[in-house]
Amino acid sequence: MENKIKFVQGNEACVEGALYAGLDFFAGYPITPSTEIAEILSARLPQKGGKFIQMEDEIASMCAIIGASLTGKKVLTATSGPGFSLMQESLGYAIMTEIPSIIVNVQRGGPSTGIPTHVSQGDVNQTRWGTHGDHAIITMTASNHPDIFLVTVDAFNIAETYRTPVVLLFDEVVGHMREKLIIPEPGKIPLVERLRTSVRDGTDYHPYLAREDGRLPMSDFGGVHRYNVTGLAHDMWGFPTDTPKVAHGLLRHLVDKIENNVNKIARYKEFYLEDADQILISYGASARSALHVVENLRKKNQKIGLLELQTLWPFPSAIVREKCLKAKYIVVVEMNMGQIRTSVQNAVEHPERVFLANRIDGVMINPTDIKNILRLIKGQGV
Amino acid sequence: MTRCRIVFSGSGGQGVITAAIILAEAAVLYDNLIAVQTQAYGAAARGGSTRSDVIIADTKINYPKVTQPNILVCLTQESYSKFYSIIRPGGLLITDSRYVQTQKRVDARQKEIPIYETVMEKIGKPIVFNICMLGTLLGITGLVTPFSIQKVLENRIPPEFLELNQKALKIGLAMGKKYSD
Numbered sequence: 187m188e189n190k191i192k193f194v195q196g197n198e199a200c201v202e203g204a205l206y207a208g209l210d211f212f213a214g215y216p217i218t219p220s221t222e223i224a225e226i227l228s229a230r231l232p233q234k235g236g237k238f239i240q241m242e243d244e245i246a247s248m249c250a251i252i253g254a255s256l257t258g259k260k261v262l263t264a265t266s267g268p269g270f271s272l273m274q275e276s277l278g279y280a281i282m283t284e285i286p287s288i289i290v291n292v293q294r295g296g297p298s299t300g301i302p303t304h305v306s307q308g309d310v311n312q313t314r315w316g317t318h319g320d321h322a323i324i325t326m327t328a329s330n331h332p333d334i335f336l337v338t339v340d341a342f343n344i345a346e347t348y349r350t351p352v353v354l355l356f357d358e359v360v361g362h363m364r365e366k367l368i369i370p371e372p373g374k375i376p377l378v379e380r381l382r383t384s385v386r387d388g389t390d391y392h393p394y395l396a397r398e399d400g401r402l403p404m405s406d407f408g409g410v411h412r413y414n415v416t417g418l419a420h421d422m423w424g425f426p427t428d429t430p431k432v433a434h435g436l437l438r439h440l441v442d443k444i445e446n447n448v449n450k451i452a453r454y455k456e457f458y459l460e461d462a463d464q465i466l467i468s469y470g471a472s473a474r475s476a477l478h479v480v481e482n483l484r485k486k487n488q489k490i491g492l493l494e495l496q497t498l499w500p501f502p503s504a505i506v507r508e509k510c511l512k513a514k515y516i517v518v519v520e521m522n523m524g525q526i527r528t529s530v531q532n533a534v535e536h537p538e539r540v541f542l543a544n545r546i547d548g549v550m551i552n553p554t555d556i557k558n559i560l561r562l563i564k565g566q567g568v
Numbered sequence: 569m570t571r572c573r574i575v576f577s578g579s580g581g582q583g584v585i586t587a588a589i590i591l592a593e594a595a596v597l598y599d600n601l602i603a604v605q606t607q608a609y610g611a612a613a614r615g616g617s618t619r620s621d622v623i624i625a626d627t628k629i630n631y632p633k634v635t636q637p638n639i640l641v642c643l644t645q646e647s648y649s650k651f652y653s654i655i656r657p658g659g660l661l662i663t664d665s666r667y668v669q670t671q672k673r674v675d676a677r678q679k680e681i682p683i684y685e686t687v688m689e690k691i692g693k694p695i696v697f698n699i700c701m702l703g704t705l706l707g708i709t710g711l712v713t714p715f716s717i718q719k720v721l722e723n724r725i726p727p728e729f730l731e732l733n734q735k736a737l738k739i740g741l742a743m744g745k746k747y748s749d
Contacts, residue, residue: 478630
């Protein structure tokens with residue numbers, strides 16, 4: 187029997203999560219610091235009858251997983267910032283055509299080719315608005331290996347539930363760090379399988395006609411039904427249209443199916459928030475340093491807590507607002523110039539109480555960095 | 569056990585990161601401890617300066633990097649110059665006597681050990697330098713059990729190289745015991 191207790195990198199925890207969720211198809215182009223995902227899947231995926239393709243670039247990779255998903259497969263690609271930039275156009279296509287797909291971005295220093303082997307969280311807003319046009323998107327992250335496993339399984343489930351691409355946004359530190367991972371027994375975490383149409387061969391199938399619950403049953407492309415898929419605004423047949431009413435309905439549908447379920451999609455963890463008057467908000471590797479600070483200062487009787495976000499988009503504004511109602515200081519801890527800070531400011535009742543503890547030099551933000559900001563805020567000097 | 573923070577440093581190709589992974593994996597899989605391992609490296613595959621941090625503890629580890637190591641291992645002059653000053657007062661500094669000329673005295677137990685020379689003399693292959701270093705470290709500190717390291721080696725090392733690595737580990741353990749005072 188295969189050993190279920192492993193000592194692995196975060197990238198491998200993501201692979202294990204994807205395989206657990208039923209991944210069938212991977213297409214990608216290796217790039218630091220995400221390479222291990224492709225490397226490990228190139229061995230593991232064929233063993234379980236799946237397909238692994240190394241593509242010529244990231245544009246082709248994204249297009250390949252869209253096509254594979256349409257035929258009924260669970261799909262994944264993995265990249266880092268430069269590759270994620272190339273995927274933006276077809277990410278928009280996957281949103282418009284409602285193709286379940288998972289895109290992993292293990293962030294490195296940017297912009298451009300940046301610092302390949304060092305850490306950053308600079309792509310948070312790119313996952314939100316990297317592709318053009320009004321749209322909604324789901325982005326999830328995690329700070330440790332058991333959580334990487336769980337959010338990866340979750341991402342596959344959410345992608346099927348809402349017929350949408352989901353971005354898994356990790357960073358170099360959690361991607362390359364090794365720690366313990368226990369793989370749950372098969373069946374322990376429920377999996378969401380593809381909702382397929384019950385319309386039989388010879389009967390009209392409308393690929394873009396939503397059921398009463400808003401979901402659109404799919405038909406494996408190349409199977410019994412012939413239908414059209416296009417990035418153009420389309421009607422219930424999947425054919426291009428510029429009818430204002432249809433265009434309006436489509437856009438509302440694409441955004442509402444996600445934004446109306448923001449609390450269902452929101453994943454977060456809270457630590458010591460009950461009585462906290464200082465709240466740190468963080469995610470990914472930064473949340474590990476933030477939790478370190480919180481546990482140390484709790485020992486010194488400070489009322490400090492951590493809200494660790496695992497769903498970044500759609501931003502869980504109502505949850506953040508409610509958790510921060512009693513906070514005197516809210517410090518967002520992240521490795522960028524304040525990308526989630528802005529969303530927190532927009533969410534809370536007192537935006538003037540929101541501060542930023544960050545680092546943008548390719549070095550992981552450490553507990554001392556955060557403590558210094560806390561002291562500065564309180565006028566204690568550093 | 570108390571929390572042990574270790575920094576392994578050297579040059580790409582010496583196996584510094586591999587040694588760190590083997591140690592941390594042994595602690596987690598066979599000694600039932602908690603460990604994290606991280607690394608810092610450049611784009612160069614060989615010759616660049618590398619560093620790997622390992623924390624071994626019996627309680628949860630949040631911040632995974634090491635700022636002040638209890639144990640610092642330096643296998644090149646460059647890594648010694650870069651890192652000797654970060655060692656925790658009273659810590660353990662291990663350097664390889666062929667590659668590192670120690671210059672300044674720090675508040676630490678300093679061990680200049682002929683690891684490389686011993687490997688070349690007794691085995692003749694520099695490829696197991698890192699495992700011999702790991703054995704030496706364990707001989708001095710007893711951080712994890714040699715049995716656990718053996719198990720990891722059996723799982724990770726191709727069969728044709730296993731004996732070589734086991735020999736290097738044994739030589740290192742004996743040498744470490746000699747230097748542990």
